[in-house]
Amino acid sequence: MAPVATSDLPPSSTEYDISExxxxxxxxxPIEEAEVSRxxxxxxxxxxxxRAVSDVVIIGAGSAGLSCALHLSxxxxxxxxxxxxxxxxxGGGAWLGGQLMSPMVIRKPADGFLKQLGIEYEDEGAFVVxxxxxxxxxxLLSKVLAKPNVVLLNATAVEDLIVHEDFDxxxxxxxVVTNWTLVALNHDSQSCMDPNTITxxxxxxxxxxxxxxxxxxxxxxxxxxLTKGLGNMRGLDMTRAEPxxxxxxxxxxPGLIFAGMELSEHDGSNRMxxxxxxxxxxxxxAAYEAIKILDSxxxxxxxxxSKKA
Ligand code: AHZ
Numbered sequence: 001m002a003p004v005a006t007s008d009l010p011p012s013s014t015e016y017d018i019s020e021x022x023x024x025x026x027x028x029x030p031i032e033e034a035e036v037s038r039x040x041x042x043x044x045x046x047x048x049x050x051r052a053v054s055d056v057v058i059i060g061a062g063s064a065g066l067s068c069a070l071h072l073s074x075x076x077x078x079x080x081x082x083x084x085x086x087x088x089x090x091g092g093g094a095w096l097g098g099q100l101m102s103p104m105v106i107r108k109p110a111d112g113f114l115k116q117l118g119i120e121y122e123d124e125g126a127f128v129v130x131x132x133x134x135x136x137x138x139x140l141l142s143k144v145l146a147k148p149n150v151v152l153l154n155a156t157a158v159e160d161l162i163v164h165e166d167f168d169x170x171x172x173x174x175x176v177v178t179n180w181t182l183v184a185l186n187h188d189s190q191s192c193m194d195p196n197t198i199t200x201x202x203x204x205x206x207x208x209x210x211x212x213x214x215x216x217x218x219x220x221x222x223x224x225x226l227t228k229g230l231g232n233m234r235g236l237d238m239t240r241a242e243p244x245x246x247x248x249x250x251x252x253x254p255g256l257i258f259a260g261m262e263l264s265e266h267d268g269s270n271r272m273x274x275x276x277x278x279x280x281x282x283x284x285x286a287a288y289e290a291i292k293i294l295d296s297x298x299x300x301x302x303x304x305x306s307k308k309a
Pocket of ligand 1: 059060061062063064065084085086087090091092093094156157158159206207208209213214215216259260261262271272273274279
């Protein structure tokens, strides 16, 4: 089935009797309710149709997932990058700094990312401070969403992983199993609400530390028997935690990369609390790891079928 065309746009607004007058004469172009429905539905479902096979799926649009998406898109604009975010509001824990205060601390050298985003900050020597974490998150989000190759499906939860036996006989994460978050939260009260799937040769999981939704893939690897147990996030140590998270960001099982605080739950490494440089740098490292996998694999219809010679 071919996707529905999105080119049947209404005539240009200059043909309508419109007026942008704020003295009581403001007139909109005419509209039919059905046109509004179709404008949304055809685009949204075309997107689901097209992204049923993606090049990279990123689970979680927090600071690590969004930094990863931007870096990956900047370096590989041809890739279909699909971000799945369970919340209605993307951004994860990066709308505020520590203890719900607005300033955001970022340790050097991750301030380079702020320069790239054009975000101003105060330099405190070893670290910098953005006046409001929401300035960081909204700017990053706007840059990610403006990328033609990035799709964000929010209010959508990953509720399982696709796991195939690969060409080597190894268990490989081959995509994600999704559902509307409101459905995912109601499996106990309604029967049989089956999910949807997205196939991808690389999945990057950045779902944060454990909580109502966090550490999703780390926990699923354990319950699926793909890893022995959770390492569990350790106590706060900024000095140790940040380089450990960044330097260990990697493919943990074939096809699945962990980034951000989810890695600390998997590995059993320290938390850093309210300093965000490691989330940015872990996202960037995850993007490089994804590129390595894609460049070293032969991929057919979203599946890794062999390694390149
Ligand atoms: O909604 C979650 C959040 O936006 C989303 N998410 C979690 N489970 C999901 C699922 N499907 C889809 N099953 C899901 N989305 O993942 C995002 C995680 O963002 P985050 O900000 O919580 O994680 P991060 O690793 O990018 O940044 C963590 C920053 C730190 S460090 C720290 C500490 O040390 O105490 N605390 C925080 C918040």
